[in-house]
Amino acid sequence: MKTTIAEVSKFVGEEVTIGAWLQNKRSSGKIAFLQLRDGTGFMQGVAVKAELGDDKFQQAKGLTQESSLYVTGVIVEDSRSSFGYEMQVSNFEIIQEAKDYPITPKEHGTEFLMDHRHLWLRSRKQHAVMKIRNEIIRATYEFFNQNGYVKVDAPILTGSSAEGTTELFHTKYFDEDAYLSQSGQLYMEAAAMALGKVFSFGPTFRAEKSKTRRHLIEFWMIEPEMAFMDHNDSLEVQEQYVSHVVQSVLENCKLDLEALDRDTSVLEKIKAPFPRISYDDAVQLLKEKGFNDIEWGEDFGAPHETAIAESYDKPVFITNYPAEIKAFYMKPDPERPEVVLCADLIAPEGYGEIIGGSQRIDDLELMRQRYEEHDLTGEAYKWYLQLREYGTVPHSGFGLGLERTVAWISGVEHVRETIPFPRLLNRLYP
Numbered sequence: 001m002k003t004t005i006a007e008v009s010k011f012v013g014e015e016v017t018i019g020a021w022l023q024n025k026r027s028s029g030k031i032a033f034l035q036l037r038d039g040t041g042f043m044q045g046v047a048v049k050a051e052l053g054d055d056k057f058q059q060a061k062g063l064t065q066e067s068s069l070y071v072t073g074v075i076v077e078d079s080r081s082s083f084g085y086e087m088q089v090s091n092f093e094i095i096q097e098a099k100d101y102p103i104t105p106k107e108h109g110t111e112f113l114m115d116h117r118h119l120w121l122r123s124r125k126q127h128a129v130m131k132i133r134n135e136i137i138r139a140t141y142e143f144f145n146q147n148g149y150v151k152v153d154a155p156i157l158t159g160s161s162a163e164g165t166t167e168l169f170h171t172k173y174f175d176e177d178a179y180l181s182q183s184g185q186l187y188m189e190a191a192a193m194a195l196g197k198v199f200s201f202g203p204t205f206r207a208e209k210s211k212t213r214r215h216l217i218e219f220w221m222i223e224p225e226m227a228f229m230d231h232n233d234s235l236e237v238q239e240q241y242v243s244h245v246v247q248s249v250l251e252n253c254k255l256d257l258e259a260l261d262r263d264t265s266v267l268e269k270i271k272a273p274f275p276r277i278s279y280d281d282a283v284q285l286l287k288e289k290g291f292n293d294i295e296w297g298e299d300f301g302a303p304h305e306t307a308i309a310e311s312y313d314k315p316v317f318i319t320n321y322p323a324e325i326k327a328f329y330m331k332p333d334p335e336r337p338e339v340v341l342c343a344d345l346i347a348p349e350g351y352g353e354i355i356g357g358s359q360r361i362d363d364l365e366l367m368r369q370r371y372e373e374h375d376l377t378g379e380a381y382k383w384y385l386q387l388r389e390y391g392t393v394p395h396s397g398f399g400l401g402l403e404r405t406v407a408w409i410s411g412v413e414h415v416r417e418t419i420p421f422p423r424l425l426n427r428l429y430p
């Protein structure tokens, strides 16, 4: 019977065959422990000389790292491993004996591992991060589908810029100029006027010359947009969504979190509601914490966000930033037009901003005024203005950066390990 490591619990006491790679091995004169992985999981195979016979046992002892095999044996319970099962190997067939594998169990430098990303993905920790990423995506679709949202796909090639023109990737679109999408938001606003509650999930691009542990050039964003919802309604969606994602990972990725040595007690606390602090109070808090340089009207940097997050054990919303430092489409607070109805959600433990969101301007005249201030001319922006001409309604939305969320939940230091093939300032390969 052919099966996979993920399925072996159904075959205790039975003989099965698994296609696998040899990750590592230990052996003595009479017994060899084969660390097997098959993509679905990790399991030990125990090869005993008396069972296999001399020749086969010698062959097992000589297997090189990452050799591919069909391994046959009986599945038994193994209470010593957290996986809980192992295989008593009765036979194996070598598919290919691997050459000297570059990534050995010893420590390697980051640049070396990044150069070998196509192979590094096979390692236990990288596998665990990819499984957690997958679970976050699964839980995202689950949450929004359960709550009546429609998934809408935004274009990647665009004529407009949502988040400012300085970080755009330019390309030719036949005779026209085009840009790689920075955000699907403007399109989601159109979609929300057609479908009510929508979300997009796709790649976004920022030609940011930043080399930090939070920045990728190409990253994936989940962007919900809701008609008839105001800023506060949106914050409630955000805290429920993030809680759902974290609790789903805790429930469905136990072995992966363990492989990453993630402290799960901090994740267990991540349940709605989340604390909120206004930008004004955040500036005050920073001054109290010794950041004397920060002045009202300035944007926060990573050290500021980290210092604010330290005061909480849940993600914290920083709300109502000065309009000056935020995007053109954000709705001013009617009581205090110098600030906008927006929030950034800052993750705990120094992972920084994972969500940016706001209520959008729904007033045609005010939007016209913003177009003039920001010089948004030409065909590329005409359609967006029309959304305010034909039955405009209050609406809000947000964007969650997938990789920063994966980094936080997995507890990995740098976003480069949270996407299969990261695009960084100086890296386009592999």
Ligand code: 4AD
Residues within 6 Å of the ligand: 162, 163, 182, 183, 184, 185, 206, 208, 214, 215, 216, 217, 219, 221, 223, 224, 353, 354, 355, 356, 357, 358, 397, 398, 399, 400, 401, 402, 403, 404, 415
């Ligand atoms: O705050 P941002 O720029 O917001 C928007 O793009 C809005 N249009 C979203 C919306 O309202 N629909 O980006 C949203 C999130 C950030 O909070 C961050 O998590 C992530 O995207 N992000 C990045 N992640 C990795 N690398 C980068 N260079 C990122 N820039 C933003």
Ligand code: MG
Residues within 6 Å of the ligand: 344, 353, 355, 356
């Ligand atoms: Mg932002």
